[in-house]
Amino acid sequence: MENNEDKSKELNSSSVDNIEKVSSQDTKVSSLDTDVSQDKNPPEDECKPSLSVSIKWSGGVYPISIYDGMTVIEFKEAVYSETKVRPDKQKIVNLKCKGKPATDEMQMSSLGLRNNMKLMMVGSVDEVLAEAVAVPEDMPEVINDLDISEENITCVQNRQDYIEKIEKRVREYKPKLLNPMRPGKKLLVLDIDYTLFDHRSVGQNGLELMRPYLHHFLVSAYEDYDLAIWSATSMKWIEEKMRLLGVTSNPNYNICFYVDSLAMIRIDAPNYGVVEVKPLGVIWGKYSHYTSKNTIMFDDLRRNFLMNPQNGLKIKAFRNAHENRDTDVELLKLAVYLKDIAVLQDLSKLRHSKWENYRKGGY
Incomplete structure (x- = not known):
């Protein structure tokens, strides 16, 4: 692991230096965010x-x-x-x-x-939906994700009934394709709510609720990864949030595709109960050049990647934007982590829950 670490630091020193030069006074949005909001975002009145x-x-x-x-x-x-x-x-x-x-x-x-x-x-x-979310009487109570430790996650990805559900999604579900996928690139799958955006707080415009360094992070990640959005909401709402955040209009990176709640499946997970999850197998089945070896998913809810825990990174939830936007640097640090691991052949062998310690001394 240390060899990979040293190699990645050497290869990406310029990128890291650029990230570290960002002033702490700019934690609300990066300088790139400001440029984008001025040049490419819809007029502020549209977002307000x-x-x-x-x-x-x-x-x-x-x-x-x-x-x-x-x-x-x-x-x-x-x-x-x-x-x-x-x-x-x-x-x-x-x-x-x-x-x-x-x-x-x-x-x-x-x-x-x-x-x-x-x-x-x-x-x-x-x-139909009521039946899907109803918990049978003999099932254990669903536990809040915040109360679940990593050690309590049980991999359920090999159960045949869940595999069949995924295969059905592969056959029937159609992601919304936005831009071409690039050969040789790894895949980064991102949640929206509490990952990129505080959707519960009220702001004068979408930028006030955007996680600090969002565009800076996406520009950096796009150099090594194709970008996809998977949200447990409707496709229309994904499109609206991405528009408000200026993601779809940013000229410095492209989102390849959106995936919405219809691609999720319902499982009965030990220690969790009945939950809906985001199985990456749907994406891997639709686009075979993406696999467990070259895919990583960021989500603030650990249960969303129960079907593929080796590919999930539980990001710190971004809530109370007005209180935390001056101190939240999660995306800034994760941009460096993604650079460090981009040189690896198999991302699934990493323990993403310990990502902050991937480098000696941390990020």
Whole structure:
């Protein structure tokens, strides 16, 4: 391991030096972030939430940001990503225009909503989805991911019933392809919520909730890895978040493809109970040049890579953006780690949970 470490430090010293030169005063966004936001992002008014409302449903309260230009159907998609109640099943009280129910194509700004207004919703999760997320009575209770240690993860990737589920996704699921894949590049699969973006906090624009050094990190990683996004939300919401963060418009890197919640599978994991996970086997089955040897996934939830724990790196969750954006340097350090391991032939042999100690003295 030390030989690889020395070799990678020698090969990538210039990249590391560039990263380390970033001023601590720029932790909100890197200089590259600023350039992108000025030159390539949509105008700030497009990213700025015009107001924030809350949906009250089934005993819970779900904050939803409304952006300038958002239509009713886009608002319902945002509600769906939080509640899993499909738009056609939603009945939202007070979502009206001149006393009549608002139609999907109407602008949310025309409905007279007030900031911090609470809207009641009536609706149920589809029967099929309800069955998928229901925990059988004889199954153990699902444990919060934060309470699970690495030692308690049991690999379930060889169970035949799960293999069959993955094979079905390979046959039927279609990732959203954005840019060509590059021969010889490894693959980095990234989660969005709490990994790249604090989706629960409220900000004046998307950049305020973006994890510090995001664009700097993606530019650095793109030199050695194809980039993919896999989020446990709908494809429409992935596209919207990537637009707000300026990812899709950045000229210095490309995202190869998006994968949404429909590619996930449901498993019964020992010590976890019934959960939905992101099996990388779906990607490997669709694109055979990506394998367990050249793929790494970042996610703030360890359970999402239960089917391939040797390829998952549990990133520190980015929450409370306004409090933590001045001190969060996780992506800055991980950019260096990715450089260090890019020279290896087999990433699956690494223990990514100990990534901070890959170099002597840490990152």
